[in-house]
Amino acid sequence: MDPETLSTIILLGSFLVMILLRFPIAYAVGISTVLCLISMGQSLVSVPQMMVKGVWSFSLMAVPFFITMGVLMGSGGISDKLIALANSLVGWMRGGLAQVNVVASYFFGGISGSAAADTASLGSILIPMMVDEGYDADFSTAVTITSSCEGLLVPPSHNMVIYATTAGGVSVGALFMAGYLPGALLAVSLMVGSYVLSVKRNYPKGDRFSIKRFLIQLGKSIWALLAVLIVVIGVVGGVFTATESAAIAVVYSLIVSVFVYKGLDWKGVWKSFESCIDTLAIVLILIAMSSAFGTCLTLLHLPAKAATFITGISDNRVVIILLLNLILLVLGMIMDMAPIILIATPILLPVATSVGLHPIQFGIMMILNCGIGLLTPPVGSVLFIGSAVAKRPMEKVVKATLPFYLCMIAALLLISFIPQISLWLPEITGALK
Numbered sequence: 001m002d003p004e005t006l007s008t009i010i011l012l013g014s015f016l017v018m019i020l021l022r023f024p025i026a027y028a029v030g031i032s033t034v035l036c037l038i039s040m041g042q043s044l045v046s047v048p049q050m051m052v053k054g055v056w057s058f059s060l061m062a063v064p065f066f067i068t069m070g071v072l073m074g075s076g077g078i079s080d081k082l083i084a085l086a087n088s089l090v091g092w093m094r095g096g097l098a099q100v101n102v103v104a105s106y107f108f109g110g111i112s113g114s115a116a117a118d119t120a121s122l123g124s125i126l127i128p129m130m131v132d133e134g135y136d137a138d139f140s141t142a143v144t145i146t147s148s149c150e151g152l153l154v155p156p157s158h159n160m161v162i163y164a165t166t167a168g169g170v171s172v173g174a175l176f177m178a179g180y181l182p183g184a185l186l187a188v189s190l191m192v193g194s195y196v197l198s199v200k201r202n203y204p205k206g207d208r209f210s211i212k213r214f215l216i217q218l219g220k221s222i223w224a225l226l227a228v229l230i231v232v233i234g235v236v237g238g239v240f241t242a243t244e245s246a247a248i249a250v251v252y253s254l255i256v257s258v259f260v261y262k263g264l265d266w267k268g269v270w271k272s273f274e275s276c277i278d279t280l281a282i283v284l285i286l287i288a289m290s291s292a293f294g295t296c297l298t299l300l301h302l303p304a305k306a307a308t309f310i311t312g313i314s315d316n317r318v319v320i321i322l323l324l325n326l327i328l329l330v331l332g333m334i335m336d337m338a339p340i341i342l343i344a345t346p347i348l349l350p351v352a353t354s355v356g357l358h359p360i361q362f363g364i365m366m367i368l369n370c371g372i373g374l375l376t377p378p379v380g381s382v383l384f385i386g387s388a389v390a391k392r393p394m395e396k397v398v399k400a401t402l403p404f405y406l407c408m409i410a411a412l413l414l415i416s417f418i419p420q421i422s423l424w425l426p427e428i429t430g431a432l433k
Helices: 003-020 025-040 044-055 059-075 081-088 095-113 113-132 137-147 158-167 172-201 211-236 242-259 267-299 302-313 317-334 337-355 359-373 380-388 394-417 419-428
Strands: none
Touching: 003 025, 003 267, 025 044, 025 267, 025 302, 025 337, 044 267, 059 095, 059 158, 059 211, 059 242, 059 267, 081 095, 081 113, 081 211, 095 113, 095 137, 095 172, 113 137, 137 172, 137 380, 137 394, 158 172, 158 267, 158 337, 158 359, 172 211, 172 359, 172 394, 172 419, 211 242, 242 267, 267 337, 302 317, 302 337, 317 337, 317 359, 317 394, 337 359, 359 380, 359 394, 359 419, 380 394, 394 419
């Protein structure tokens, strides 16, 4: 066995073993990197250098700001207002509260950028509300956790910033614009699934649509929705960089949460900052460790080998795209989102571009695949949060989620094979150059 093959087995084998043994991801990545470098005869002094290089990026400065913005807005009393806005818009339909859940997630996701935050915040309100109105508890939880993935696609999303940095040369502004239509497509697919099940089970519907009530609720929610406009319009219009717009959005979010909605006092603000620091520490150590891991992948020529292997299975474009989705779905079942983006992007992006996928389209595919992974055992964090919020057994929630998995897969396939779903908005706004 040649040394390069041995080092590859050590790197990937030790990593997979530690994942199966439920090591924290950062430890698994770091230890496998060290073992690989030892087998290659490389100096371990290079490890901290690789880690520093991984986080030494101006674009990554946007990540802590977007995380802070999401936490402040999520804790600042906006959940009720967004639910009321969604209710005024779609609550009249059969299974109205299920539709409200999906639409509210679209609005809230554009503010929090986090599926976990969406599930915890909206779920704690909507799941009991739906149960009281006669909806099945497991169905209510399934709608909540699946619709929360819309927030991963609707900008601003710190995962998009991580992908753009990892992919290299991908515009954050173009990614932001690319997320709107796929997020809407996912929402529509989930609404269709919710409607079919609601009709079958005769779930209730709300009051008739009133334009006056909608405008009133829109006026109450406009302060929260403006935060998204500041970021997206600022970045796409070239007024701000992603980092500058994120910093401005944090200040705006602080003002709205404390002085407009009054959902936070200054003590709550400091608690929000503590939560941000906890989250940021996890994200940055993953980015640093994954940078060293990625360097090992490059030294071992694994991206090129993976491309050769996958294209060697078939030269059919459809088969390769399906295979890429399958790989990402499997990774999503055993790993969290950020490490998948950091580790898989350098390996799979060259394969994706070789069959004509645009890097932005592939980024949207990757994020949605990772989102589905957040809802699947054994390490589906959003699935666990939803089960905990609803106080329902995880296996029953998974069973209730099965029809919604099909809705999400249908949206994923459309995004995979129809490039304009992801690329149309960036193209017409000039974000895609």
